[in-house]
Amino acid sequence: MRSKGTLLMAIAALAAVVGAYFLGRADVTRPTAPMHVAIVGATATDAAGESATIGASPPSDERGLLPPPNAPLKDSYARLQARANGGDKDAASRLLRDLDRCNRLRGSQWKNDGATSELTGKSTDGMSAAQLRTYQLQLDAMQLRQQAVRNHQALCAGVDDKLLDTLVPNLAQAARLGDAQARACYLERGPLYDARSLIRHPESLQSYRNATSALIDGGLAAGDWRVVDLLQQAYEPGSQQLLAGLIGSDPVQHYRYLKLYRLGAEPHRVAQLDRQLATATANLSAAQVAQADDWAQTALRQNFKDPSTQATPQGWDACEF
Structure with missing residues (x-):
């Protein structure tokens, strides 16, 4: 049977490999510059949930373009909102889900920070080989959660209460446009x-x-x-x-x-x-x-x-x- 020191060294090495893997994925999947869609004469949905009047809709060849995954919502919000108000179901669905993610972020981030601190502060002294394997699985899961939080943070940077206040009106608009x-x-x-x-x-x-x-x-x-x-x-x-x-x-x-x-x-x-x-x-x-x-x-x-x-x-x- 391997010594405790050998097991701990193996776990440290595995954690380093997993960490490098996720860092590599973060670099590979980093989105390119947001795709810009020109909207003319658009105004945002009001807080009561009623759609405002749109002066002109974007050309049909631009209506299908959405920002890349995790692109900052504060940069794409106005375009998505205008397209949603104009009847673009895809834009309405995307805006709803991005707002929902940002609305949930604060609570989930606070909970994840607490869970991470508790897990990483746990001593491995006296753990059996099976317990060490379980602990490593928990560390792996924690890294996946941290990656998800980083994606949310990239999406939600700069999103304030004023934007989050449009979550329910945009939920209603996506529903009206046929998002099941x-x-x-x-x-x-x-x-x-x-x-x-x-x-x-x-x-x-x-x-x-x-x-x-x-x-x-x-x-x-x-x-x-x-x-x-x-x-x-x-x-x-x-x-x-x-x-x-x-x-x-x-x-x-x-x-x-x-x-x-x-x-x-x-x-x-x-x-x-x-x-x-x-x-x-x-x-x-x-x-x-x-x-x-x-x-x-x-x-x-x-x-x-x-x-x-x-x-x-x-x-x-x-x-x-």
Whole structure:
């Protein structure tokens, strides 16, 4: 068996190799200069979530160009915002995700700094060979997290509270333009996705109220199982979701969307959903159940193809960008 000193030397060497690897990747993947897209007469989205008027849209051959990954958001924000306001779905989706990353950075950076200090300060004295291997795996994972933080820092340098305050309006805009993940997130949480912003802009609740019906219709027409799952949950009597507060509880609608969701379910979820359906029918008439069943069959045939529970696994997060 190798001595403790030999094991520690091997670990130090491996850590050096891993560190060099990530430094090398950082150099290789460093983005080139941002691609500039000229926008004429554009203004930013207002804090309440309504899109402002755009004087002119960029040429079609420029609309597809987006900044390289991790390019500083403060440099590309105005162009992305103008394109998003002008109806560019790709720009809206990119701006939303970049703002979301920057909004999360402060908390994640603080947590990672604490975890890093605790891990690197741990003594290896007395560790067995198996414990040393586990420790090395933890160091490797820490380096991956640090690389991710560095990417976030490059993206978010100079991004202030004023820019972050547009996260919810841009979430709404991406949802309106057909970003399925944004649509699900906005329907579920709306302005509550950034509660601090809601305090500053209570009018964003009215923007949520105004946008919801069209987003639901668009999601159902697109065959989006996320929307079906959100609706069956929101219509369930007793639901405390924001969407439930807007559309109200309705046992018939709850059964209708739950039945549709069940028709598209993967086999391993069927038994659980059947139990839920049995509960949902308890206070419905035979005619109500029959009408809801017919509606669900028609909706499935017309708009939905892939399995519902594949798109919405148990515990799925509507706002996991």
